[in-house]
Amino acid sequence: MFRHTPLRVAALALLAVAGIGYAFGASYFGLEILTEIAILAILVLALDMVAGFGGMVSLAHGALAGVGAYGYAMLQAQAGVAPPIALLGAIGLTGALAWAIGAVCARSHGIYFIMATLAFGQMAYSYIFETPVFGGDDGLGGISRLDLSVLGLDLMDSRNFALFCLAMVALAYAACAFVLRSGLGRSLSGVHESEQRMRALGLTVWRVKAHVFGLSGMIAGLSGALAAQHIMYVSPGLLSWTVSGEALVVVILGGLGTLVGPLVGAAFFVVLKHEVGAITPYWHLVTGLVLIAVVMSRANGIFGALEAWVGRRRAARQPQPLAKEVPGNA
Amino acid sequence: MTTITKAALAGLATTFCVETASAEQIDVGLLLPFSGVYAALGNDIEAGFRLGLDTFGAETDATFEVIAEDTEVKPPVALAKARKLMLQDNVDVMVGIVSSGVLGAVRDMVDGAGVPLIVANAGNDEATGVDCSPYITRISFSNGQVNRPMGTWLAGQGVEKVYTLAPDYAAGRQMIGGFVETFEAAGGEIVGQEFTPFQQTQDFGPYLAQAKASGADAVYVFYAGGEAISFVKQYDSFGLKGELPLYGSGFLTSPLYVAAEGPAAEGVIAAGHYVPTIDNEANAAFVQAFEAENDRLPSEFAVHGYDAARALIEATATGAADRESLAQALREVSFGGPRGQLSIDPATNNIVQPIHVYETVAGEDGLTQKVLATLPAEADPANGCEMN
Amino acid sequence: MTHDAGFWVLQALNALQLSMLLFLLSVGLTVIFGLMHFVNLAHGALYALGAYVAASVAGAWGGFWVGLIVAPIAVAAMGVVLYGGLIRRMRRSGPMAQVLVTFGLIFALLDLTRIIWGDVALASDVPALLEGQVRLLGVDYPAYRLFVIGLGLAVLAVLAFVLGRTQIGAMIRAGVDNDAMAACLGIDVERLFFVVFCVGCALAGLAGAVAAPLLSVTPDMGLQILIPVLIVIVIGGLGSLKGAIAGALIYGVVQTFGAVLAPQLSSVLIYALLALVLVTRPTGLFPAKG
Structure with a gap:
């Protein structure tokens, strides 16, 4: 089950301070990067919730975020619905779709689960790519951002939008933590450890999985709807399976099943990509090698390694045995 | 990728006539894919563009500073890079764009900010149709x-x-x-x-x-x-x-x-709209120069870059130096290049070519x-x- | 549009040809999974490497056939390096970590091919011996495609024989069934893993060499084939030869006849089928283990 250790609270506080501080100090392009990190962070929170705590390693989350983006674009730009309602609509739509995918895939495990989610993600991709109303390969434009002028905020301003996205990360994090600590989240942990045991206890396993997958999908949908507002344009590439693959990489890079880790991973990944990309067009090579190095180190990602190190230090100082954190069945 | 190349192209010309008015520097944002499926196209367009600046640079007093950015053929990435070029690097003009999806993504932004964009590949008909803009001039082709x-x-x-x-x-x-x-x-x-x-x-x-x-x-x-x-x-x-x-x-x-x-x-x-064997003098010179530099024959993509540079130089030669005047001057360029006689259709800003x-x-x-x-x-x- | 019998024969051969190409790729992947319990996502990248090596060798030393032999060896050598450097050390790390290491390998190998061979596609021609068409069952069919079908069937026959009738085959089957038990019986499981991994890599290289004259040799060819191959092994059921051939045939038939009979649906069809199989048979049609 998810716990807020002092280390996690400290890391969260540090991330929040760094994010907000950077938002006020950054140049224009820095704000773009910050927004990109925030949007990716929301997506990987959603993915960590299912993969890290439920063992449901999904390759559909990129597509789910894409559905959220298209949902917002269609409602707001095509149907003319007010942005806040379009945002809620997109989140609801993605959640419903994710629930259905979760329900159907609930019986599959391991690689089969990964492939089943991939299949549904690809179906969504193909459907959107080939249906003319979605603009095909050329995508859809003319998307507006939320209007927060009642609060005196102009979201067309990059700084305001970056801060707004950071606030959304905080909201998504709170939602994930809330779900994981709720009865549903506890059931999910139980299912992750032993489905048979939970079934014997009278739990409907597929329903638990579907509910969590649906909630996770809503968060992914939020990420997508924010991406649509950020770029003010949607294209089928948003639903590509490589987006899901990258999100998974970020979760593992940060630390599976820690919620805080993926946030660190998102920041690390985006900054690495831009820094290396500024030097060479072969940034994939560097990212690939970093990924291999992190996994080879056998730590549970960057944050997992930090937790393990702090854990060892503490164990060295106080000799009594500590309850070992279960680092998600990676 | 951010390669900054100072192309002091007025070079020789200005050393002999030092009294010419201080030359304008034009900042050019090159927005092309250098990774992803269209990397080969991006490389060809860039090679053509740089060759064009070298070849015709002496025809204008302006100097050019080129900032190249990799779009990765992903509209979100391209848009972020375009914003960076426009708002942070304050470029006077942007050149490039291979895929129509990327063009669609940056279209509103370019139009709204009033930054001239020379499209050097993307061919979707709408870009010089329903979605046309006085700031978007296409030097490549339409589908x-x-x-x-x-x-x-x-x-x-x-x-x-x-x-x-x-x-x-x-x-x-x-x-x-x-x-x-x-x-x-x-x-x-x-x-x-x-x-x-x-x-x-x-x-x-x-x-x-x-x-x-x-x-x-x-x-x-x-x-x-x-x-x-x-x-x-x-x-x-x-x-x-x-x-x-x-x-x-x-x-x-x-x-x-x-x-x-x-x-x-x-x-x-x-x-x-282009093959290396088109029989005219401009093409012969272009093919020879391109082959000498890159050790391969130029493609239609290389010629897009080459003509984009030529158009930009023609525009600056009229005295245009800021976003507004460049956009206006780009719509009026016309020259005989490797592809034959080219002009821009004032009604759509699309190229007219044989x-x-x-x-x-x-x-x-x-x-x-x-x-x-x-x-x-x-x-x-x-x-x-x-x-x- | 009405079609005569020849049309359907032609399409059936097309389906078979695509199936055999996918079979060459998926069989290595699925047996590696059966033994070692992890999916080598870099399998597609190894296939691209094979295509590049074959095309370069054929171009430099004249001859498709030299390329066809060198490519599997070169990719198997790459397999030795990967096994010694990465895979062996990852043996105890669990399948997720192994999948991620191979995901990192995709990135790294993709850019390595771009650095070595550039972004422009490589030339690769059909060998003179297999140029032109052959008349078969009343239709003219490209000789090279028949060669691909024949090669696929030959590899299938050899693998079926080795796995079913030889001692090493028995050891592999034992390892797939229960590797701990196999080790207790005195089988050197580590060595078995190594051999199977290298053979799987060689088959990926062979598939790349075969595909080079048929498709375009571009840096992203590995990424493009990866998803079809994964679909094949998951529909078929992981770890079994029977599953690989069944999955490949299903994929080939659905893609080919889908393109003819329901072109609007053709790209969704195969994913819908995959979803259907996984919902009804969560471990594929012929999994190695129950």
């Missing part, structure tokens, strides 16, 4: 433009029934649409049409069997990049070229891929292009474009 003259020409060759194939995305449909429109108007008949899943089709065998069974006299296709290579090779392997001649949009046997297609490309007839029908034939060292006909330049219909 319909390349294919429209071919319909009339092919019907004139006595071909009556045609089967068409193209990838299932906007460009594929527009390219084929342009051909079908004029081919049918000239009395031709389309006996079958198929659109194949874009970038997911490995085996064209099933479609080729259908084309064969359709009773057509010829096949007309649009494919580009890896798909073009697979398609041309597989078409040849079925032995269809003899009974069912293959025609297509010029990209099918572009100099960029024709080496990989090998003998399979021999005898394919395509309509394009189209060359060429056959891929075996030459002394490898495959070469034999120009069969040069079809006169026609301006695209306005397609709902209203310049404001």
Whole structure:
């Protein structure tokens, strides 16, 4: 089950301070990067919730975020619905779709689960790519951002939008933590450890999985709807399976099943990509090698390694045995 | 990728006439894919653009600073990079854009901010149609433009029934649409049409069997990049070229891929806006300079970059130096280049250029292009474009 | 449009040809999974490497056949390096970590091919011996495609024989069934893993060499084939030869006839089928283990 250790609270506080501080100090392009990190962070929170705590390693989350983006674009730009309602609509739509995918895939495990989610993600991709109303390969434009002028905020301003996205990360994090600590989240942990045991206890396993997958999908949908507002344009590439693959990489890079880790991973990944990309067009090579190095180190990602190190230090100082954190069945 | 190159191109000219007014520096943002599926195209356009600056730089007092950014062929990435170029680097003009999706993504931003953009590839008809903008000038081609003259020409060759194939995305449909429109108007008949899943089709065998069974006299296709290579090779392997001649949009046997297609490309007839064998002085000079620098023949993509640089230089030579005046001056450029006489249509800001029908034939060292006909330049219909 | 019998024969051969190409790729992947319990996502990248090596060798030393032999050896050598450097050390790390290491390998190998061979597609021609068409069952079919079908069937026959009738085959089957038990019986499981991994890599290289004259040799060819191959092994059921051939045939038939009969649905069809199989048979049609 998810716990807020002092280390996690400290890391969260540090991330929040760094994010907000950077938002006020950054140049224009820095704000773009910050927004990109925030949007990716929301997506990987959603993915960590299912993969890290439920063992449901999904390759559909990129597509789910894409559905959220298209949902917002269609409602707001095509149907003319007010942005806040379009945002809620997109989140609801993605959640419903994710629930259905979760329900159907609930019986599959391991690689089969990964492939089943991939299949549904690809179906969504193909459907959107080939249906003319979605603009095909050329995508859809003319998307507006939320209007927060009642609060005196102009979201067309990059700084305001970056801060707004950071606030959304905080909201998504709170939602994930809330779900994981709720009865549903506890059931999910139980299912992750032993489905048979939970079934014997009278739990409907597929329903638990579907509910969590649906909630996770809503968060992914939020990420997508924010991406649509950020770029003010949607294209089928948003639903590509490589987006899901990258999100998974970020979760593992940060630390599976820690919620805080993926946030660190998102920041690390985006900054690495831009820094290396500024030097060479072969940034994939560097990212690939970093990924291999992190996994080879056998730590549970960057944050997992930090937790393990702090854990060892503490164990060295106080000799009594500590309850070992279960680092998600990676 | 951010390579900053100071091209002090006024160079020699200014050392001899030092009293010329202080030369303007023009900051150019180059927005191209250097990774992803279109990396080869991005590299060719950049090579052509830099060659163009070197060749014609002396014709203007302005100097150019080029900042290149990699779009990765992803609209979100491209938009972030475009914003960086416009808002942080404060470029005076942007050049590039390979995929129509990327162009669609940056269109509103460019139009709103009033930064002139020279489109050096993306061909979607809307960009100089419904979505046209006084700030967007296209120096490459439009999808319909390349294919429209071919319909009339092919019907004139006595071909009556045609089967068409193209990838299932906007460009594929527009390219084929342009051909079908004029081919049918000239009395031709389309006996079958198929659109194949874009970038997911490995085996064209099933479609080729259908084309064969359709009773057509010829096949007309649009494919580009890896798909073009697979398609041309597989078409040849079925032995269809003899009974069912293959025609297509010029990209099918572009100099960029024709080496990989090998003998399979021999005898394919395509309509394009550029091939390296066009017979004029400007082209001879361009081909020689490009080959000397890059050790390969220039493709239509390289010429987009080269002409974009030329257009930019022409515009600055009129004295334009800021975003507003550059945008205005770019709409009025006109010159004779490797492709022949080019001008910009003031109604849509799209290029007006001749189209060359060429056959891929075996030459002394490898495959070469034999120009069969040069079809006169026609301006695209306005397609709902209203310049404001 | 009405079609004669020849048309359907042609399409059936097309389906078979695509199936055999995918079979060459998926069989290595699925047996590696059966033994070692992880999916080598870099299998597609190894296939691309094979295609590049074959095309370069054929171009430089004249001859498709030299390329066809060198490519599997070169990719198997790459397999030795990968096994010694990465895979062996990852043996105890669990399948997720192994999948991620191979995901990192995709990135790294993709850019390595771009650095070595550039972004422009490589030339690769059909060998002179296999040019032209052959008349078969009343249709003219490309000789090279028949060669691909024949090669696929030959590899299938050899693998079926080795796995079913030889001692090493028995050891592999034992390892797939229960590797701990196999080790107790005195089988050197580590060595078995190594051999199977290298053979799987060689088959990926062979598939690349075979695909080079058929498709375009571009840096992203590995990424493009990966998803079809994964679909094949998951539909078929992981770890079994029977599953690989069944999955490949299903994929080939659905893609080919889908393109003819329901072109609007053709790209969704195969994913819908995959979803259907996984919902009804969550471990594929012929899994190695129950």
